[in-house]
Amino acid sequence: LAKTTQPISMDSYEGQEVNITCSHNNIATNDYITWYQQFPSQGPRFIIQGYKTKVTNEVASLFIPADRKSSTLSLPRVSLSDTAVYYCLVDSSGSARQLTFGSGTQLTVLP
Amino acid sequence: DADVTQTPRNRITKTGKRIMLECSQTKGHDRMYWYRQDPGLGLRLIYYSFDVKDINKGEISDGYSVSRQAQAKFSLSLESAIPNQTALYFCATSDFISGGEETQYFGPGTRLLVL
Numbered sequence: 001l002a003k004t005t006q007p008i009s010m011d012s013y014e015g016q017e018v019n020i021t022c023s024h025n026n027i028a029t030n031d032y033i034t035w036y037q038q039f040p041s042q043g044p045r046f047i048i049q050g051y052k053t054k055v056t057n058e059v060a061s062l063f064i065p066a067d068r069k070s071s072t073l074s075l076p077r078v079s080l081s082d083t084a085v086y087y088c089l090v091d092s093s094g095s096a097r098q099l100t101f102g103s104g105t106q107l108t109v110l111p
Numbered sequence: 112d113a114d115v116t117q118t119p120r121n122r123i124t125k126t127g128k129r130i131m132l133e134c135s136q137t138k139g140h141d142r143m144y145w146y147r148q149d150p151g152l153g154l155r156l157i158y159y160s161f162d163v164k165d166i167n168k169g170e171i172s173d174g175y176s177v178s179r180q181a182q183a184k185f186s187l188s189l190e191s192a193i194p195n196q197t198a199l200y201f202c203a204t205s206d207f208i209s210g211g212e213e214t215q216y217f218g219p220g221t222r223l224l225v226l
Contacts, residue, residue, distance in 0.1 A: 099159075103152055
């Protein structure tokens with residue numbers, strides 16, 4: 001089972017870029033990395049997913065180095081509404097499905 | 112996501128009672144999941160189902176059972192609830208694309224307290 005490690009919390013100010021890193025040292029060759037956002041009293045919501053190098057969508061970028069032992073979620077120009085818990089997920093889609101969520105990073109955006 | 116609903120939203124029960132948590136989805140997805148979330152531990156997979164006839168144990172299935180009544184419905188049962196099953200439970204569905212590319216859509220959660 002892949003193990004993931006994230007920082008417990010981070011603070012930032014409005015308008016700054018925030019980078020949250022997740023380490024997953026024993027990731028398997030075919031595993032994908034996904035990031036979710038969760039607000040209080042809600043279920044997690046998909047942000048971005050990738051396998052290698054860099055992926056960008058309308059809300060975030062995901063950087064995955066060549067060794068794939070870590071990944072970094074980048075949120076450009078955060079606002080107060082980005083205050084939430086962010087989870088990385090390593091998704092092993094082999095014969096026995098293994099979904100390993102990190103313990104989450106509480107991002108607090110300050111005015 | 113309103114397309115994934117969970118009932119009840121909150122439940123208080125006593126040790127030894129059997130309870131069922133229900134999940135319904137209107138997204139037309141074949142894959143459904145049950146997770147529990149505990150403070151500081153993130154989400155842990157209890158059971159998952161790739162279609163009506165395919166049900167699989169996840170990381171922490173002991174003490175739980177599931178039923179996939181239809182493509183749209185996936186229920187989680189605690190046969191004899193115990194206090195350490197107090198947690199927030201999430202149901203999710205996913206649109207499998209290929210390989211590991213998959214987006215999960217989560218319900219609003221059920222908060223369970225076992226006394």
